[in-house]
Amino acid sequence: MGKDKKDSSAGENIKVAVRVRPMLDHERERGEKECVEVDVASSQVIVKGEAGAPYTFTFDYVFNKSFSQKDIFIQVTQPMIEATMEGFNSTIFAYGQSGSGKTHTMAGSFEIEEEKGIIPRSFEYIFQKIKESPSTVTWRLFCSYLELYNGKCRDLLCDSQVSLQIREAQDKSFFVQDLTMPEVKFMKELYRHMEEGTDRRCVGVTDLNAHSSRSHSVFTVLLERSERGEDGDAGSCKVVTSKLNLVDLAGSERQSKTNATGDRLKEGANINLSLSALGTVIDSIVKGRGHIPFRSSPLTMLLKDSLGGGSKTAMFANIRPSDVDISETISTLRFADRAKQIKNKPKIQMDPKDAKIAELMEEIEDLKFRLRKYENPNDPTLQEEEEEKQDENLADRLAQLEMDLEQANEEKERMETELGQLRASSSKHGDELGQQLSRAEESVATLQQEKDLVMQQLVDEQGQHHELQTVLADFLRDLKSPELTGEPIAPGQFDLARISKVLDAVLERVREGLGGVNKEVLDSEVQNAVREQRKKFEEQEKQRAKRHQEEVERISALNEQAQAALQQAMNRMVKMKEKIEKEKARAAELAEQCRKQKDELTEQHKAELAPLRALIADLENQLSREKQMQRSTRGSFVGTP
Numbered sequence: 001m002g003k004d005k006k007d008s009s010a011g012e013n014i015k016v017a018v019r020v021r022p023m024l025d026h027e028r029e030r031g032e033k034e035c036v037e038v039d040v041a042s043s044q045v046i047v048k049g050e051a052g053a054p055y056t057f058t059f060d061y062v063f064n065k066s067f068s069q070k071d072i073f074i075q076v077t078q079p080m081i082e083a084t085m086e087g088f089n090s091t092i093f094a095y096g097q098s099g100s101g102k103t104h105t106m107a108g109s110f111e112i113e114e115e116k117g118i119i120p121r122s123f124e125y126i127f128q129k130i131k132e133s134p135s136t137v138t139w140r141l142f143c144s145y146l147e148l149y150n151g152k153c154r155d156l157l158c159d160s161q162v163s164l165q166i167r168e169a170q171d172k173s174f175f176v177q178d179l180t181m182p183e184v185k186f187m188k189e190l191y192r193h194m195e196e197g198t199d200r201r202c203v204g205v206t207d208l209n210a211h212s213s214r215s216h217s218v219f220t221v222l223l224e225r226s227e228r229g230e231d232g233d234a235g236s237c238k239v240v241t242s243k244l245n246l247v248d249l250a251g252s253e254r255q256s257k258t259n260a261t262g263d264r265l266k267e268g269a270n271i272n273l274s275l276s277a278l279g280t281v282i283d284s285i286v287k288g289r290g291h292i293p294f295r296s297s298p299l300t301m302l303l304k305d306s307l308g309g310g311s312k313t314a315m316f317a318n319i320r321p322s323d324v325d326i327s328e329t330i331s332t333l334r335f336a337d338r339a340k341q342i343k344n345k346p347k348i349q350m351d352p353k354d355a356k357i358a359e360l361m362e363e364i365e366d367l368k369f370r371l372r373k374y375e376n377p378n379d380p381t382l383q384e385e386e387e388e389k390q391d392e393n394l395a396d397r398l399a400q401l402e403m404d405l406e407q408a409n410e411e412k413e414r415m416e417t418e419l420g421q422l423r424a425s426s427s428k429h430g431d432e433l434g435q436q437l438s439r440a441e442e443s444v445a446t447l448q449q450e451k452d453l454v455m456q457q458l459v460d461e462q463g464q465h466h467e468l469q470t471v472l473a474d475f476l477r478d479l480k481s482p483e484l485t486g487e488p489i490a491p492g493q494f495d496l497a498r499i500s501k502v503l504d505a506v507l508e509r510v511r512e513g514l515g516g517v518n519k520e521v522l523d524s525e526v527q528n529a530v531r532e533q534r535k536k537f538e539e540q541e542k543q544r545a546k547r548h549q550e551e552v553e554r555i556s557a558l559n560e561q562a563q564a565a566l567q568q569a570m571n572r573m574v575k576m577k578e579k580i581e582k583e584k585a586r587a588a589e590l591a592e593q594c595r596k597q598k599d600e601l602t603e604q605h606k607a608e609l610a611p612l613r614a615l616i617a618d619l620e621n622q623l624s625r626e627k628q629m630q631r632s633t634r635g636s637f638v639g640t641p
Contacts, residue, residue, distance in 0.1 A: 014340055020038055038062050097328040150266065153166055202214040216247070285307060
């Protein structure tokens with residue numbers, strides 16, 4: 001009995017299973033590539049991005065396309081159902097991006113045996129276990145089916161789709177008021193209720209999924225087990241009530257990928273809002289905050305007992321393998337990584353009367369143990385039991401500390417991985433910036449060469465202009481020179497043949513020297529070319545300086561973020577180490593207190609035994625004296641005549 005109590009108080013973490021669906025044909029046709037790898041042996045999921053180190057996550061279970069629906073049910077769901085039939089509340093829910101296979105995992109196909117999901121296989125296994133139950137056990141089953149659509153709770157087993165209110169019970173749990181919960185006696189009835197509710201559930205078409213769930217749904221199976229005593233006495237019957245919650249969450253989605261409009265856009269916004277509230281609750285539980293905002297969303301209110309409460313919980317994280325969805329995939333895996341750190345404390349849901357009786361019986365056993373310990377303080381068996389209890393308590397505390405340390409190390413590794421990715425990204429951007437600077441310098445050198453060439457052309461043109469002036473001066477001299485005709489031209493006389501001959505000679509010289517250059521056109525073209533080159537060079541210089549400044553600012557911001565993240569991780573590590581040292585000191589102090597209390601009890605016991613021993617000695621002396629008096633009296637009677 002003490003063992004069961006220890007196991008109940010120790011608690012257990014949420015079980016997380018990651019399932020990667022295969023690539024679809026239309027995804028391959030679009031040129032998408034797989035970026036997710038599954039290492040089944042080490043239960044790891046590896047996501048490879050374009051740059052930096054890959055993201056690696058470790059979970060309780062990982063499944064790829066080689067695992068069938070039946071394999072997944074046997075490994076994850078079957079133990080949960082067995083625990084439910086023993087009296088524990090259990091919850092199984094699927095989380096992931098729209099179109100990642102959540103509904104296929106939870107429901108699948110009811111007609112095809114190989115495609116049956118968790119829900120129909122759970123129905124079959126429940127009735128199989130009921131048939132195998134002993135004759136002293138009787139069962140009653142009830143079911144309910146609800147959906148959360150646009151923040152409203154609706155009963156899917158009721159024809160009138162009206163909004164229902166979620167109320168808080170006296171034990172701080174939440175329930176849905178006026179929710180239909182019919183009794184079922186056959187498996188076909190469960191199937192019928194499931195199909196009727198599914199037909200009423202809201203689905204829609206988006207670019208990511210042709211049958212996208214537009215609401216969260218919760219199908220609950222309530223089991224009531226009555227077990228009679230071996231003598232068949234109805235008065236000794238024990239009643240245990242438990243429930244199995246099968247939750248299919250709507251997928252998180254981005255409007256840029258779903259291209260949703262109108263009602264679909266509103267539905268997506270409400271889905272993302274409720275999933276964000278669920279993430280906030282999980283973060284608050286993992287980080288140990290005092291206030292957990294369960295009231296922020298109807299979804300978190302209904303999942304309160306499953307997140308850090310008294311229920312056994314398993315989560316399926318469904319992801320798409322395409323590199324186009326890498327950001328959504330990493331977000332889903334980080335959500336699942338936080339969820340697996342939540343610790344629940346499952347307990348058997350007994351009838352209040354039976355629970356009180358069990359509690360009193362346990363208290364009686366504890367009192368009997370204390371009484372035996374007081375009566376026989378030196379009994380080695382009792383001492384061993386006491387030491388075993390202390391060892392178990394210390395072992396539980398040490399296990400908790402080791403778990404906290406492991407979580408801190410995982411957080412440190414995650415931060416170091418992110419820092420490495422940031423550094424790799426920063427190095428990559430630095431290389432790109434260096435290449436851009438090299439190209440800019442090459443461009444500047446090219447422009448400088450073009451500028452030198454233009455200046456050289458300008459100098460050449462100036463020389464040609466000077467030579468043109470020389471040719472013209474020679475032409476004027478030739479007009480007055482008698483060398484061509486033998487006699488000079490007299491004023492007022494113009495020999496056209498002679499002038500034409502002189503012009504032909506001059507033009508021949510011009511052709512030989514300049515090639516027929518127009519000075520004004522040449523000067524204009526040179527100036528325009530210089531202005532264009534100068535303007536182009538200045539514009540490129542401004543753009544290069546602007547890009548350089550932007551890259552410097554972005555790299556500085558990334559460096560600051562990396563330094564801040566590293567500092568936060570180091571601060572958390574320091575705090576965690578201080579906490580562990582305090583707990584170790586606390587454990588040592590408790591051990592010392594236990595030792596002192598044991599010594600004090602021993603001394604007290606000795607002090608209490610001393611008067612008893614003295615009293616026993618007095619009684620023995622008195623009894624001895626009475627025996628002597630009786631013998632002397634008997635002797636006096638014998639000596640009398």
